[in-house]
Amino acid sequence: MSEQNFDIVVLGGGSGGYAAALRASELGFSVALIEKDKVGGTCLHRGCIPTKALLHSAEVADSSRESAKFGINSTFEGIDIAAVTAYREGVVAKKYKGLQGLVKARGITTVEGEGRLVSSITVRVGDDDYVGKNVILATGSYSRSLPGLEIGGRVITSEQALELDFVPKKVAVLGGGVIGVEFASVWKSFGAEVTIIEALPHLVPNEDESISKSLERAFRRRNIDFRLGVRFQNVAQNDDGVVVTLENGDTVEAELLLVAVGRGPVTTGLGYEEAGVTIDRGFVITNERLETGVPGLYAVGDIVPGLQLAHRGFQQGIFVAEEIAGLNPIVVDDVNIPKVTYCEPEVASIGLSQANAEAQYGGENVTAYDYSLAGNGKSEILGTTGSVKVVRVNDGPIVGVHMIGDRVGELIGEAQLAVNWEAYPEDIAPFIHAHPTQNESLGEAFLYLAGKPLHTL
Numbered sequence: 001m002s003e004q005n006f007d008i009v010v011l012g013g014g015s016g017g018y019a020a021a022l023r024a025s026e027l028g029f030s031v032a033l034i035e036k037d038k039v040g041g042t043c044l045h046r047g048c049i050p051t052k053a054l055l056h057s058a059e060v061a062d063s064s065r066e067s068a069k070f071g072i073n074s075t076f077e078g079i080d081i082a083a084v085t086a087y088r089e090g091v092v093a094k095k096y097k098g099l100q101g102l103v104k105a106r107g108i109t110t111v112e113g114e115g116r117l118v119s120s121i122t123v124r125v126g127d128d129d130y131v132g133k134n135v136i137l138a139t140g141s142y143s144r145s146l147p148g149l150e151i152g153g154r155v156i157t158s159e160q161a162l163e164l165d166f167v168p169k170k171v172a173v174l175g176g177g178v179i180g181v182e183f184a185s186v187w188k189s190f191g192a193e194v195t196i197i198e199a200l201p202h203l204v205p206n207e208d209e210s211i212s213k214s215l216e217r218a219f220r221r222r223n224i225d226f227r228l229g230v231r232f233q234n235v236a237q238n239d240d241g242v243v244v245t246l247e248n249g250d251t252v253e254a255e256l257l258l259v260a261v262g263r264g265p266v267t268t269g270l271g272y273e274e275a276g277v278t279i280d281r282g283f284v285i286t287n288e289r290l291e292t293g294v295p296g297l298y299a300v301g302d303i304v305p306g307l308q309l310a311h312r313g314f315q316q317g318i319f320v321a322e323e324i325a326g327l328n329p330i331v332v333d334d335v336n337i338p339k340v341t342y343c344e345p346e347v348a349s350i351g352l353s354q355a356n357a358e359a360q361y362g363g364e365n366v367t368a369y370d371y372s373l374a375g376n377g378k379s380e381i382l383g384t385t386g387s388v389k390v391v392r393v394n395d396g397p398i399v400g401v402h403m404i405g406d407r408v409g410e411l412i413g414e415a416q417l418a419v420n421w422e423a424y425p426e427d428i429a430p431f432i433h434a435h436p437t438q439n440e441s442l443g444e445a446f447l448y449l450a451g452k453p454l455h456t457l
């Protein structure tokens with residue numbers, strides 16, 4: 001049994017935990033980062049990065065199929081899944097190596113092993129205790145299932161979906177949220193027949209309704225089948241495939257069923273409650289400054305209720321390190337965190353949907369302008385359609401931006417500045433967007449809302 005003392009002990013080395021460790025070390029704290037698997041966590045090894053690599057392969061497949069549209073003759077010969085895997089793993093390996101180097105260079109003590117909170121200031125790994133003046137919990141999340149729906153065999157989660165060494169001919173996806181539509185999009189581009197099952201009335205149900213409807217139209221054009229507003233009942237599997245039965249009696253047959261119904265917090269059996277932490281449905285409850293009810297004990301990332309996104313984890317990790325340093329960092333509400341869904345076409349948003357803005361400010365006090373990418377030169381060049389919707393309070397700031405179309409994820413940076421800085425369209429309309437860029441579509445919407453539309457009526 002040994003004991004080591006640090007200013008800060010971080011349990012879990014995913015986006016939230018490692019960001020906290022990096023910022024804390026920058027601020028001069030001694031830091032122990034405890035990780036049972038690989039630093040980088042879900043996002044780097046099983047989430048954001050590998051899925052976006054797959055989506056890029058999917059985009060290249062689509063481009064090569066459609067190249068004649070742009071005057072380039074090429075032949076699409078198929079998907080070499082081993083090569084796709086090598087490319088995906090290569091991207092992850094490089095980023096992992098870089099992250100390990102960074103953590104080391106910052107002088108952070110990394111501890112390999114499974115940690116458990118044994119007091120509000122102590123994490124035990126095996127026989128060793130790591131004691132912190134402050135402790136940050138960052139144990140992340142796992143792929144959830146539904147009651148009675150067992151994962152195994154042909155019923156898989158995103159972890160197994162990433163590792164598949166073949167392209168299924170026919171696949172069913174349970175859940176039309178971010179992870180579900182991203183995998184549906186990849187598999188369709190890779191040549192599979194895809195059916196999405198979603199209990200709520202729309203795909204990407206957390207988005208502005210107009211965006212959900214546009215995505216549904218786009219997926220229909222891509223022949224991605226989806227069943228909306230209908231609940232899953234059960235699944236039977238045999239050597240050849242699965243039969244998914246829905247509550248309305250319909251059945252969907254496929255080779256595989258991907259269960260993408262959300263992610264649950266990893267908090268069970270880790271000593272959290274015994275240390276005095278309040279747990280609600282598995283999530284760690286904190287105040288808005290991310291402190292649990294126990295002084296000096298903080299939580300960040302997917303275990304804190306709210307949006308489960310890597311960049312929220314980064315921000316929360318930085319926030320807590322700065323909070324401990326007494327720097328009084330600002331709180332960013334979840335609604336003002338940018339969200340991108342990287343399917344084809346992409347969806348990106350920030351702030352209030354039009355409906356929520358109208359509910360909050362009153363319909364007569366809100367104006368939304370939906371700029372069609374049909375009017376945007378660069379989008380025409382790329383061959384994409386879609387729209388950029390900007391929601392403002394009348395005589396007030398921009399409170400929401402909602403976009404759909406190829407590459408619109410790259411436009412979210414400007415949108416998040418506008419919303420978080422509470423910019424008025426009149427303030428930013430005079431600034432210049434380079435031509436021809438897709439960015440101009442935001443500029444056109446700002447100009448319109450400032451009462452001086454350029455390429456629109």
Ligand SMILES: Cc1cc2nc3c(=O)[nH]c(=O)nc-3n(C[C@H](O)[C@H](O)[C@H](O)COP(=O)(O)OP(=O)(O)OC[C@H]3O[C@@H](n4cnc5c(N)ncnc54)[C@H](O)[C@@H]3O)c2cc1C
Binds near residue numbers: 313
């Ligand atoms: C398929 C998929 C795609 C995604 N795509 C995106 C995306 O494009 N953009 C985006 O922003 N987000 C995306 N996410 C979400 C993102 O991955 C998470 O929000 C993010 O990883 C959360 O970070 P975290 O630090 O809270 O947890 P995690 O990344 O889950 O890290 C927690 C870490 O804690 C470790 N740990 C757990 N328990 C212990 C213990 N007892 N002892 C030691 N270590 C422990 C785990 O091994 C893990 O490494 C995606 C997720 C998935 C599954």
